[in-house]
Amino acid sequence: MMAMTRVAGLAVIIMVILVAIFAPLLATYSPFKSSVDFLQGASSAHWFGTDDLGRDIYSRVLFGARTSLFIGIGAAVVAIFLGVPIGIVAGYFGGRVDVLAVQVIDLFVALPGLVLALIITTMIGPTLPNLMFVLGFVMWPTVARLVRGQTLNIREAVYVEAAKALGGKPIWIIWTHIWPNILRIVSAQFAITVSFAIFTSASLSFLGLGIPPPTPDWGGMVRTGFDFLSVTPLVSMAPGAAVAITVLGFYLVGSSIE
Amino acid sequence: MLNYIIRRSLLIIPNVILLTALLFWSVTALLGSPAAMMLGEDASPQALAELNSVYGFDRSVFEQYLSWVWSALQGDFGRSFATQERVIEAILPRIPASIELAGLAILLAMFGATVLNSIPHAKGVLTTFNTVLSVIGITVPNFMLGISLIYVFSVTLGWLPTSGWVYWSVDPIKHIMHLILPVVTLSAFYFGSFTLVYRAEYKVIYRQLFVKVARAKGLSESRISFKHILPNSILPVITYIGLSLGQLTGGAVVTETVFSVPGIGRLFVQSISSHDFPVMLAIGMIIIVGVIFMNLLADILYTVVNPQIRLE
Numbered sequence: 001m002m003a004m005t006r007v008a009g010l011a012v013i014i015m016v017i018l019v020a021i022f023a024p025l026l027a028t029y030s031p032f033k034s035s036v037d038f039l040q041g042a043s044s045a046h047w048f049g050t051d052d053l054g055r056d057i058y059s060r061v062l063f064g065a066r067t068s069l070f071i072g073i074g075a076a077v078v079a080i081f082l083g084v085p086i087g088i089v090a091g092y093f094g095g096r097v098d099v100l101a102v103q104v105i106d107l108f109v110a111l112p113g114l115v116l117a118l119i120i121t122t123m124i125g126p127t128l129p130n131l132m133f134v135l136g137f138v139m140w141p142t143v144a145r146l147v148r149g150q151t152l153n154i155r156e157a158v159y160v161e162a163a164k165a166l167g168g169k170p171i172w173i174i175w176t177h178i179w180p181n182i183l184r185i186v187s188a189q190f191a192i193t194v195s196f197a198i199f200t201s202a203s204l205s206f207l208g209l210g211i212p213p214p215t216p217d218w219g220g221m222v223r224t225g226f227d228f229l230s231v232t233p234l235v236s237m238a239p240g241a242a243v244a245i246t247v248l249g250f251y252l253v254g255s256s257i258e
Numbered sequence: 259m260l261n262y263i264i265r266r267s268l269l270i271i272p273n274v275i276l277l278t279a280l281l282f283w284s285v286t287a288l289l290g291s292p293a294a295m296m297l298g299e300d301a302s303p304q305a306l307a308e309l310n311s312v313y314g315f316d317r318s319v320f321e322q323y324l325s326w327v328w329s330a331l332q333g334d335f336g337r338s339f340a341t342q343e344r345v346i347e348a349i350l351p352r353i354p355a356s357i358e359l360a361g362l363a364i365l366l367a368m369f370g371a372t373v374l375n376s377i378p379h380a381k382g383v384l385t386t387f388n389t390v391l392s393v394i395g396i397t398v399p400n401f402m403l404g405i406s407l408i409y410v411f412s413v414t415l416g417w418l419p420t421s422g423w424v425y426w427s428v429d430p431i432k433h434i435m436h437l438i439l440p441v442v443t444l445s446a447f448y449f450g451s452f453t454l455v456y457r458a459e460y461k462v463i464y465r466q467l468f469v470k471v472a473r474a475k476g477l478s479e480s481r482i483s484f485k486h487i488l489p490n491s492i493l494p495v496i497t498y499i500g501l502s503l504g505q506l507t508g509g510a511v512v513t514e515t516v517f518s519v520p521g522i523g524r525l526f527v528q529s530i531s532s533h534d535f536p537v538m539l540a541i542g543m544i545i546i547v548g549v550i551f552m553n554l555l556a557d558i559l560y561t562v563v564n565p566q567i568r569l570e
Binding site: 107109112113114118119120122123195200203206207208209223225226229230236237241243244247252 | 516545
């Protein structure tokens with residue numbers, strides 16, 4: 001069961017990555033080119049129909065994969081780079097450092113990520129790199145909390161004690177004993193962070209506060225299509241399904257490793 | 259016990275001060291000059307200075323923060339830039355809709371997750387169904403789920419209204435009809451997470467001695483499950499509610515926007531889009547302080563139920 005979901009998730013991730021890379025080859029139109037064929041249904045000329053400006057939805061969905069993956073993976077990298085060192089240091093050294101780290105982590109974990117992201121992105125402007133950093137910043141405490149917990153457990157292991165008795169320096173112990181043992185949970189957390197970053201950035205765009213048009217972006221496309229739901233549902237359903245499938249892929253891989 | 263509660267409550271004071279100050283500082287510092295925004299780009303320097311002194315924008319951020327908190331504690335959050343309405347009067351009437359929506363969604367998710375996962379499932383079909391349902395709930399974004407539900411149940415089938423809100427006092431039946439889709443949408447994520455949390459605990463309790471005793475007494479599987487295991491497995495779900503309140507407000511913001519529910523989440527999004535700084539600040543503060551307090555409450559509740567946990 002676990003192996004199956006992992007394979008399915010991996011297949012989805014590989015597909016989305018390939019789509020993002022080869023979008024220009026797979027697309028049948030330019031994602032920005034508008035035409036007079038507004039709000040067409042699915043046809044052989046436009047596989048997923050066209051939006052309110054006559055742009056081809058299939059091509060826009062393909063290019064939207066780039067936006068989503070960039071933000072999702074970028075945010076996860078930021079979250080890991082902040083969360084893992086803080087978690088290891090807090091868990092390994094304990095004491096006052098740990099108390100302070102736990103205070104900060106608890107404070108941020110409880111806060112509404114989407115609301116925080118909304119406020120910060122409005123302040124600094126919704127560009128791709130900004131969104132990446134904001135979402136990474138919002139998600140690092142979850143990573144740090146998990147890593148800290150794991151490190152705490154491993155610190156008590158006999159082999160760590162042995163390494164200490166041999167006179168090993170903390171950095172060496174962390175590198176040779178702690179890090180290999182938390183690698184698994186870090187990679188699981190990486191995949192889950194990617195999925196929630198894509199989820200959150202799509203929500204921001206849906207609220208009209210994410211990546212501004214005309215950049216092809218799934219959340220923004222769903223928002224556009226929402227007004228034309230009774231005319232042609234594909235305008236929002238196609239990009240919406242793309243978000244859901246991508247989030248699902250990363251989530252399945254992450255939760256199956258854990 | 260009382261000692262613990264007092265100490266735990268005192269601990270949140272620095273958090274509240276720190277976070278509200280941070281929010282205030284980031285909003286004022288990064289938003290630029292509110293006066294310039296209100297008067298437009300070609301306002302005269304005199305007019306800007308005058309407005310700045312009227313609103314107190316010419317003082318230091320620290321002074322502004324203190325005076326903002328002082329008035330906020332007295333229920334005065336200033337006036338909206340967009341409508342000139344008093345902020346408190348814009349927010350208060352919108353709170354009930356938000357609480358009703360969020361409360362019902364949590365209840366539905368809790369009820370669904372505990373009941374569906376307590377039914378003794380011999381063949382495993384139901385387990386698979388629950389797993390699929392919970393994964394969908396966790397991974398499908400609220401806006402997508404909401405739009406899909408609107409498409410199926412409102413646009414295609416025409417059973418339920420697409421969006422909007424009818425107050426209970428106006429027409430109770432229409433009120434409920436308008437509530438169904440938003441509540442289901444918002445509860446989906448919680449149904450998923452509660453299922454995971456509840457199942458893990460259920461498995462632990464399932465192996466305990468009193469369950470074996472109940473079975474030896476000859477009780478039916480469903481009676482064992484609902485009467486003996488369920489009440490003993492529900493505690494982690496309740497704790498999880500406290501931990502996930504931040505998530506809930508985010509989901510509520512999106513859901514309220516999709517279904518045009520007149521709650522504070524939608525007002526928040528509108529105030530951000532229109533750069534209505536006092537409204538945005540007030541709702542941001544209410545959400546942050548509210549989440550911190552609800553967390554405290556969940557913590558205290560947890561200690562009351564489970565006295566083993568104490569502050570180290």
